[in-house]
Every structure is written in C-alpha cells, then in structure tokens.
Amino acid sequence: MIPLLAAIAANVLLSAPQPVADLDAAKMKGDLSRLAWSDDGSEFYVQTVEKDKAGNIKAAHHFVVSVQSKALKDVGAEPAWASKYWAWKSGQASPASAGLKIEVTERTETRRSVSAPTGGALARGGTDNPLDGTSFSDVAAAKDTSQTQKIFALTLRGETIGEWSNEAVTPGSNFSWAPAPLQMIAYAKRGGGPIIVLDNRSKYELAGVSGALLPAWSANGKRIAWIERKDKKTYQLMLADISVQ
Numbered sequence: 587m588i589p590l591l592a593a594i595a596a597n598v599l600l601s602a603p604q605p606v607a608d609l610d611a612a613k614m615k616g617d618l619s620r621l622a623w624s625d626d627g628s629e630f631y632v633q634t635v636e637k638d639k640a641g642n643i644k645a646a647h648h649f650v651v652s653v654q655s656k657a658l659k660d661v662g663a664e665p666a667w668a669s670k671y672w673a674w675k676s677g678q679a680s681p682a683s684a685g686l687k688i689e690v691t692e693r694t695e696t697r698r699s700v701s702a703p704t705g706g707a708l709a710r711g712g713t714d715n716p717l718d719g720t721s722f723s724d725v726a727a728a729k730d731t732s733q734t735q736k737i738f739a740l741t742l743r744g745e746t747i748g749e750w751s752n753e754a755v756t757p758g759s760n761f762s763w764a765p766a767p768l769q770m771i772a773y774a775k776r777g778g779g780p781i782i783v784l785d786n787r788s789k790y791e792l793a794g795v796s797g798a799l800l801p802a803w804s805a806n807g808k809r810i811a812w813i814e815r816k817d818k819k820t821y822q823l824m825l826a827d828i829s830v831q
Contacts, residue, residue: 598783600792600810601827606630607656609813609821615647618813618821619759621800622668622675628653630802630811630823631668641753651823674765675802676758682766686786688747690755691739745784747773762803762810768830774798778815798824 609632611618616634623630630651635643648661680686738755740747748760761773770785778797783790798812799821810828813821 597831598790598792599829599831600794603794603824603826606653606811606823606825607651607658609658609823611819611821614649616645618799619646619756620664620668620672621802621811621813621823622671623802623804623811624665624667625671625805627804627806627809631665631671632658632813632823633664653825671805672758675762677763678757680763680766680769680771682764682769686742686769686771689741691741693737693739695735695737697733697735742771742784743786745782745789747771748776759800762801764803764830765805765807768807770830772801772803772810774801774812781810781812792828794826795824803828 609618611634614632614634616636618632619635620633621630630653632649632651634647634649636645636647638644648664650659650661650665651657652659674681678688678690735751737752738750740749740755740757740761750756760776761771764770764772770783772781772783772792774781778799781792781795781798781801783792795812795814797815799815801810801812803810807830808827809825811823811825814824815821
C-alpha cells in the first residue's frame with residue numbers, strides 16, 4: 587500500500603518560494619485580513635482592519651501590490667476584481683464540485699482556573715510548602731473562575747480547517763479553494779504555519795513553507811501566494827508556482 591503523503595507528493599509540486607513585497611503592519615494601520623489575486627495575476631489586493639476592544643471592525647484599509655514593480659499602493663476601496671476573487675476563494679464549497687464542501691460545527695467549552703492564595707509563608711519568603719503558614723482565610727480567598735467559550739469549527743473530510751473561539755468566523759482568512767477544475771483546498775493555521783493541500787483523497791504539507799498566513803490560489807491554478815510573518819510587525823508577500831498532475 588502506498589503511504590498517503592507519498593501518493594499526493596507525486597502529484598503536487600511547489601517551486602522555491604519567492605518574495606514579492608515587504609509589508610509593514612504598523613504603516614498599513616491594522617491587522618492583515620485579506621489577500622486576493624487580480625484575474626491576470628499581475629496584482630495583489632491586501633486588506634488590513636482595525637478592531638475595537640470587542641473585536642468589531644472599526645476601519646478597513648486597502649492596498650494593491652504590483653508583481654512586476656513590487657510596489658505597494660494605498661487605494662481607497664477594494665477593487666471589483668478582488669471582491670470577485672474572494673467570493674469563490676472563500677466559499678463553503680469547491681468551485682469545481684458542490685460535493686466538496688466545508689462543514690460548520692459549533693460546541694461550547696467551559697475553562698476553569700483557580701487563582702493561588704496570595705498570603706502564607708511562601709509568599710512571604712518562607713518554606714516551599716504551599717500549605718505552610720497559609721490560613722483557612724487565605725484558601726477561602728482563592729478565586730474559582732470559569733469562562734464559557736463558544737467555538738465554531740470548519741472541517742473538510744474530517745480535517746479541521748480552522749477554529750474560532752468567541753468570535754465571528756471569517757471564511758477564507760486561512761484557506762483558499764483552488765479554481766475549477768481542481769478539486770483542492772489549501773489552508774494554514776490561523777496564527778500562521780505550513781500550508782496544507784487537501785483533496786478528495788489525500789492531504790500534503792507543502793515543503794519550504796512556514797509561518798504562512800492568508801493562503802491564496804491564483805485564478806489559473808498555477809501559482810499560490812501567502813503572507814509570511816518575519817517578526818511582530820513585519821511580513822513578506824510570498825509567491826510560488828504550484829503544479830498539480
């Protein structure tokens with residue numbers, strides 16, 4: 587029997603990733619939220635958003651990157667081609683097959699933590715026995731706190747594509763369908779990670795990719811792009827050829 591990863595490794599090939607442009611989150615005024623291709627593959631659209639303390643979007647900023655000049659330009663609104671691309675890239679089902687569809691599940695989890703007493707001999711520099719010198723009032727003062735979390739999960743073929751805890755789901759922010767006729771999806775962890783390609787039978791981790799955010803398959807299915815974290819505020823827009831045989 588051929589191993590699962592070996593079977594798809596013979597069919598999906600990625601060229602050496604190349605940087606397209608440097609992105610400074612501080613100058614772009616917000617968190618990276620969208621990456622889209624133009625129809626001809628000559629430009630990228632990058633969106634950042636500013637959120638309030640409750641996590642609601644209070645402002646969005648729009649940028650276009652030229653593949654040829656590598657220049658980042660601030661634009662006033664999302665281009666029409668970017669909206670069109672995002673609609674199929676982030677859909678619930680594959681553009682090539684309605685049967686290849688992401689499932690949405692919901693669950694509730696309660697996480698509990700107990701804070702340690704602040705008094706006692708240990709806090710005052712005494713022995714390392716946590717009960718030595720700790721009174722009943724100290725123990726009674728320890729707080730038992732719990733938090734209920736509502737978690738939404740996106741899954742495909744039993745694989746978890748992403749999870750959102752106590753926040754709205756943002757489809758497409760960490761995955762990209764391949765265009766028709768390819769029946770495939772590429773996704774990464776929401777906080778960044780390797781890019782995983784999944785189809786009806788197999789999955790494969792693309793070699794040479796780490797810390798990827800916002801994976802985005804080109805409209806012709808021949809290239810894949812993503813944003814790669816370099817440090818807390820600096821990123822690079824990356825691009826690689828991908829062949830599916």
